[in-house]
Amino acid sequence: MQSGAPALRSVLTVKGQSCEVSLEPERAALCWRELRPRRGRERSRAAELCLTRVLHRARALTGGLKHQFPPGGHVVPVSEIISVEDADAGETYHHGSNWQHMCKPHAFTVHYVQRMKKHRWSCKAVTFWCSDEVLCCQWLKALGDLLDRQTCRPKHLLVYINPYGGKKKGKQIYERKVAPLFSLAGISTEVIVTEFANHARDNLYEVNLDKYDGILCVGGDGMFSEVLHGLIGRVQKDTAIDPNDPDVVLSPCDIRIGIIPAGSTDCVCFATVGVNDPVTSALHIILGDSQVLDVCAVHRKKRFLKYTVSNLGYGFYGDILKSSEKNRWLGPARYDFAGFKMFLSRNWYEGTVSFQPAKWAAGSPRDLTRCRSGCDVCRQSIAQLEEHQRAQARGLVRNEQEDDWKTIKGKFMAVNAANMCCACPRSPKGLSPAAHLADGAADLILVHKCSRINFLRHLIRHTNKKDQFDFPFVEVYRVKNFQFTPKHLEEDDDVDAESTDMAIPGKKNFAQICADHPSCGCNQVNSVWNCDGETLDQTAIEMRVHSQLIKLFARGIEDSKLEDVGCPSRV
Numbered sequence: 280m281q282s283g284a285p286a287l288r289s290v291l292t293v294k295g296q297s298c299e300v301s302l303e304p305e306r307a308a309l310c311w312r313e314l315r316p317r318r319g320r321e322r323s324r325a326a327e328l329c330l331t332r333v334l335h336r337a338r339a340l341t342g343g344l345k346h347q348f349p350p351g352g353h354v355v356p357v358s359e360i361i362s363v364e365d366a367d368a369g370e371t372y373h374h375g376s377n378w379q380h381m382c383k384p385h386a387f388t389v390h391y392v393q394r395m396k397k398h399r400w401s402c403k404a405v406t407f408w409c410s411d412e413v414l415c416c417q418w419l420k421a422l423g424d425l426l427d428r429q430t431c432r433p434k435h436l437l438v439y440i441n442p443y444g445g446k447k448k449g450k451q452i453y454e455r456k457v458a459p460l461f462s463l464a465g466i467s468t469e470v471i472v473t474e475f476a477n478h479a480r481d482n483l484y485e486v487n488l489d490k491y492d493g494i495l496c497v498g499g500d501g502m503f504s505e506v507l508h509g510l511i512g513r514v515q516k517d518t519a520i521d522p523n524d525p526d527v528v529l530s531p532c533d534i535r536i537g538i539i540p541a542g543s544t545d546c547v548c549f550a551t552v553g554v555n556d557p558v559t560s561a562l563h564i565i566l567g568d569s570q571v572l573d574v575c576a577v578h579r580k581k582r583f584l585k586y587t588v589s590n591l592g593y594g595f596y597g598d599i600l601k602s603s604e605k606n607r608w609l610g611p612a613r614y615d616f617a618g619f620k621m622f623l624s625r626n627w628y629e630g631t632v633s634f635q636p637a638k639w640a641a642g643s644p645r646d647l648t649r650c651r652s653g654c655d656v657c658r659q660s661i662a663q664l665e666e667h668q669r670a671q672a673r674g675l676v677r678n679e680q681e682d683d684w685k686t687i688k689g690k691f692m693a694v695n696a697a698n699m700c701c702a703c704p705r706s707p708k709g710l711s712p713a714a715h716l717a718d719g720a721a722d723l724i725l726v727h728k729c730s731r732i733n734f735l736r737h738l739i740r741h742t743n744k745k746d747q748f749d750f751p752f753v754e755v756y757r758v759k760n761f762q763f764t765p766k767h768l769e770e771d772d773d774v775d776a777e778s779t780d781m782a783i784p785g786k787k788n789f790a791q792i793c794a795d796h797p798s799c800g801c802n803q804v805n806s807v808w809n810c811d812g813e814t815l816d817q818t819a820i821e822m823r824v825h826s827q828l829i830k831l832f833a834r835g836i837e838d839s840k841l842e843d844v845g846c847p848s849r850v
């Protein structure tokens with residue numbers, strides 16, 4: 280069906296009921312309604328309410344439907360159709376009171392996305408029976424033409440599976456839940472089951488990226504981090520950008536990354552999709568969703584260390600990660616066990632944090648806004664950032680290289696830089712609920728030394744509606760960069776850029792003794808940085824946000840108003 284082509288309207292049979300079915304290109308929606316609703320099928324008030332919501336959503340998605348659908352109507356935007364195919368021969372067809380088997384049915388099946396509760400999607404199917412073959416072909420062609428126009432959808436994907444992530448079910452999850460959906464959608468894949476850590480990262484430096492429309496990782500945040508490093512590293516290499524230069528403008532990655540969650544925290548997936556469900560993620564990939572994402576680069580002096588997209592955490596979250604690695608056999612529960620242990624240890628670390636606020640950011644960490652699909656705060660922040668950069672280039676405002684630094688010295692239980700809300704099943708609102716995916720800024724959270732009971736109160740607020748920053752011992756800032764120096768390195772301006780913190784013998788020994796004797800009463804000198812679930816050996820670091828450097832197969836968390844909560848009216 281060409282653009283401007285007339286609408287297709289027919290009377291077709293769905294589940295033995297005659298329906299008026301229409302497909303209108305300008306509305307980009309497939310709609311059907313029963314001509315004579317079945318007797319004795321009175322809709323409950325709840326069902327009617329649900330239907331009103333479907334119509335409201337369809338109107339929003341299709342730019343306003345002029346046509347009102349009476350109760351019994353169904354609307355599926357073409358952008359949410361997964362595939363259309365000839366109905367299976369031999370399928371049972373209900374005609375009047377007789378059940379018949381048709382050898383060659385004149386019917387087609389539409390597979391589409393249905394919204395379930397809590398941002399979960401599932402794949403539904405509806406079969407339309409036609410009176411003759413010509414009509415059936417006409418419908419298949421019209422729908423096929425409209426689907427061909429969905430050019431953002433991937434056709435060929437490279438998939439990396441971590442067989443050891445999370446509950447070690449990555450391969451099973453991919454084969455049972457994801458691969459069948461991809462073949463339904465006509466997506467071909469090349470699958471690599473990783474054999475060792477960093478296999479995916481290293482492989483991405485070698486593969487011909489032009490062959491693929493996207494790179495998928497099946498695993499947790501650590502596996503995502505591998506793919507992120509492989510892809511960003513590869514693109515910088517291809518464009519001759521030196522990642523060791525902390526001030527360099529990194530080349531953006533155009534190829535999208537998809538995450539099939541099969542890890543322990545799945546925070547990147549949860550915070551960009553709204554749920555860690557493999558089927559939902561596969562459907563977002565099939566529809567060709569795209570969500571840009573800020574990436575933070577971590578350096579020490581002039582040496583690149585790591586990229587992070589979710590949380591860069593020192594103290595509590597660094598210690599949890601380090602301690603949990605020994606108990607990998609516990610699966611995702613290792614974090615709760617380590618969390619409990621670290622809570623009891625009440626470690627704190629002395630050091631200095633310096634940062635530059637993101638002055639142009641449209642939001643602030645405690646403004647109660649949430650980053651949602653098509654986020655206005657992200658759009659406005661980037662517009663203001665670009666305006667600011669243009670003014671700087673024209674010399675209208677001072678270069679901020681040396682200005683506006685704020686410095687805080689202290690004893691910290693935790694230093695976290697959340698580049699996104701970091702929502703996960705343990706904390707559905709996340710470490711920084713108002714952080715944004717693509718605003719060019721991160722939320723720097725400083726938790727000063729406090730009593731165990733106060734720290735617990737702060738932690739518990741990650742799981743309820745109260746503000747976790749509303750404590751005198753917690754500070755939060757929206758920043759474009761920050762530096763952290765542990766106290767024992769504060770005087771060491773001359774520390775060789777190549778050396779690590781552990782190269783200071785006396786201090787290493789002290790830290791070692793205390794780590795070995797936690798009951799000795801001394802606090803350890805150093806924690807480690809938890810960088811999206813990977814540890815960093817260095818403690819003195821600098822971090823800078825690179826706005827919108829990568830793209831994911833996601834659309835950000837949708838407003839829950841758009842969910843058809845178990846609506847019975849959508850077949």
Ligand SMILES: CCCCCCCCCCCCC/C=C/[C@@H](O)[C@H](COP(=O)(O)O)NC(=O)CCCCCCCCCCCCCCC
Nearest residue numbers: 499500501542543544545546590614618622706738811812
């Ligand atoms: C009392 C309940 C407190 C719940 C507090 C929950 C806060 C959760 C914030 C989570 C931020 C997650 C940031 C992202 C981290 C991931 O990149 C990263 C890697 O993920 P991967 O294994 O999938 O590769 N994951 C992590 O670093 C794990 C963080 C896990 C945090 C668990 C915290 C549990 C704390 C339990 C404290 C218990 C106190 C009990 C007192 C009686």
Ligand SMILES: Nc1ncnc2c1ncn2[C@@H]1O[C@H](COP(=O)(O)OP(=O)(O)O)[C@@H](O)[C@H]1O
Nearest residue numbers: 444445473474475476498499500501502542543
């Ligand atoms: N085949 C493999 N063997 C061992 N480790 C691997 C393999 N493939 C990937 N990894 C590493 O496993 C780590 C954890 O993976 P991840 O999928 O994030 O699981 P989890 O969420 O349980 O931590 C990552 O650091 C990744 O580099």
Ligand SMILES: [Ca+2]
Nearest residue numbers: 573698715720
């Ligand atoms: Ca951000």
